Amino acid sequence: MVNSLQITDSRTQKQYTIPIENGAIRTMELRNIKVNDDDFGIMGYDPAFMNTASVKSKITYIDGDKGILRYRGYPIEQLAEESHSFLEVAYLIFHGELPTKDQLDEWRSNIMSECFIPESIATILKGFDLSSHPMGMLVSLLGALSTLYPESQNIHDPTIRMKQVYRLMGHTPTLCAMIFRHTKGLPFQEPNLQLSYSGNFLAMTFGTTTVHPVFERAMRVLLILHADHEQNCSTNVMRCIGSSLANPYAAAAGATAALWGPLHGGANEEVLKMLDEIRTIENVPAFIKEVKEGKRRLMGFGHRVYKNYDPRARVIKQLAYEVFEVTGKNPKLEIALALEKIALEDEYFIKRRLYPNVDFYSGLIYQAMGFPTNFFTVLFALGRMIGWLAQWNEHITDPEQKIARPRQVYVGYDERPYIPINQR
Numbered sequence: 542m543v544n545s546l547q548i549t550d551s552r553t554q555k556q557y558t559i560p561i562e563n564g565a566i567r568t569m570e571l572r573n574i575k576v577n578d579d580d581f582g583i584m585g586y587d588p589a590f591m592n593t594a595s596v597k598s599k600i601t602y603i604d605g606d607k608g609i610l611r612y613r614g615y616p617i618e619q620l621a622e623e624s625h626s627f628l629e630v631a632y633l634i635f636h637g638e639l640p641t642k643d644q645l646d647e648w649r650s651n652i653m654s655e656c657f658i659p660e661s662i663a664t665i666l667k668g669f670d671l672s673s674h675p676m677g678m679l680v681s682l683l684g685a686l687s688t689l690y691p692e693s694q695n696i697h698d699p700t701i702r703m704k705q706v707y708r709l710m711g712h713t714p715t716l717c718a719m720i721f722r723h724t725k726g727l728p729f730q731e732p733n734l735q736l737s738y739s740g741n742f743l744a745m746t747f748g749t750t751t752v753h754p755v756f757e758r759a760m761r762v763l764l765i766l767h768a769d770h771e772q773n774c775s776t777n778v779m780r781c782i783g784s785s786l787a788n789p790y791a792a793a794a795g796a797t798a799a800l801w802g803p804l805h806g807g808a809n810e811e812v813l814k815m816l817d818e819i820r821t822i823e824n825v826p827a828f829i830k831e832v833k834e835g836k837r838r839l840m841g842f843g844h845r846v847y848k849n850y851d852p853r854a855r856v857i858k859q860l861a862y863e864v865f866e867v868t869g870k871n872p873k874l875e876i877a878l879a880l881e882k883i884a885l886e887d888e889y890f891i892k893r894r895l896y897p898n899v900d901f902y903s904g905l906i907y908q909a910m911g912f913p914t915n916f917f918t919v920l921f922a923l924g925r926m927i928g929w930l931a932q933w934n935e936h937i938t939d940p941e942q943k944i945a946r947p948r949q950v951y952v953g954y955d956e957r958p959y960i961p962i963n964q965r
């Protein structure tokens with residue numbers, strides 16, 4: 542076989558030929574490698590999935606060494622700069638092609654008509670303490686939506702599945718805006734379907750009828766940049782929950798919970814806390830020293846896949862200057878720039894190939910636009926919803942997929958007899 546791996550098992554001297562397809566081997570092939578018929582066969586051991594592909598996907602391509610990110614083949618920089626609507630990119634991510642005008646109109650109408658949220662969800666939200674973390678509320682409300690749409694459980698029906706996609710895309714901006722207003726003790730504002738997806742979200746959030754075009758563009762670009770990122774932690778959760786055939790609201794709530802963590806989407810909140818703590822440029826070297834001593838992490842830096850500048854960070858850094866022209870410069874920008882400069886020239890970061898990621902500059906923009914720090918990850922979730930849904934849909938319709946269920950390498954005790962409590 543030309544594209545294959547030849548393996549010799551030194552325990553038995555037996556030889557095995559394992560086909561290589563798309564640069565990967567099927568690890569189930571390793572199970573044929575046994576010392577005798579009773580042997581279970583060899584497994585792959587890969588904590589944190591460092592080198593394990595669990596899906597074949599056509600949605601997002603990343604080349605981490607070169608710093609390339611594409612949705613369905615289109616470079617992220619072009620989509621961020623040239624697409625005039627987030628829903629156009631959302632359509633591309635979900636359906637695989639850029640929409641015609643009629644397709645985009647229909648997609649937009651199906652989603653925007655779902656921007657209205659049933660009253661019972663508002664009642665649940667009002668039960669949360671005003672100081673509750675917005676991500677905790679978002680996780681809860683997404684899960685709660687499942688109780689309103691029990692038919693969503695029928696995930697093998699494509700029409701029902703699409704309906705839930707429209708609902709989650711339509712409901713999420715409204716939920717996010719309601720959560721924002723709840724934390725401020727403000728009344729909820731009705732959606733305005735005349736506005737764009739991003740504009741409507743900002744208007745509902747800040748209680749306005751119009752939105753500054755620079756803020757609308759910034760929101761659109763940020764949503765586009767966050768829309769998908771192949772098999773990251775939260776997407777893996779979305780697929781994993783979906784693989785048990787749970788409804789998409791349950792899966793989206795789980796994905797949102799995974800996003801919340803400070804090593805994932807929660808990093809944007811952590812970056813601002815870090816900049817607050819550093820306070821002045823003079824304190825930057827001492828902070829970097831602590832990072833190099835392993836006492837803490839430089840939040841917003843480093844990535845499992847990118848070993849180069851995250852292309853999203855480059856776009857966001859540029860966008861920050863556009864927003865600051867309207868809002869005035871966020872004073873923390875100077876600290877962020879100083880951190881980046883020192884880090885990019887420092888042996889510790891160069892050796893480990895640590896560069897700014899999407900979360901490093903996004904919080905500075907969010908803060909300048911008036912979002913509190915603990916709301917940043919909600920904005921990440923709002924953008925990522927379409928990616929989760931596209932990946933979930935791909936998973937559900939992939940005939941090769943089954944319930945996700947990893948193996949383990951058991952290293953605990955062998956069988957031993959129970960000891961009564963008075964003998965321990």
Ligand code: CMC
Binds near residue numbers: 838840844898
């Ligand atoms: N600051 C300091 N050192 C770091 C950092 C950092 N931000 N990130 C990685 N390292 C070091 C790490 O200590 C290790 O060093 P050593 O080899 O000496 O032990 C080396 O770099 C490799 O790190 P790792 O933890 O094995 O890498 P990983 O692929 O498991 O982690 C990461 C990726 C993103 C979790 C990590 O880089 C990190 O914690 N970054 C800060 C949090 C952050 O910004 N997260 C947002 C990620 S992008 C948005 C998203 O997709 O959610």
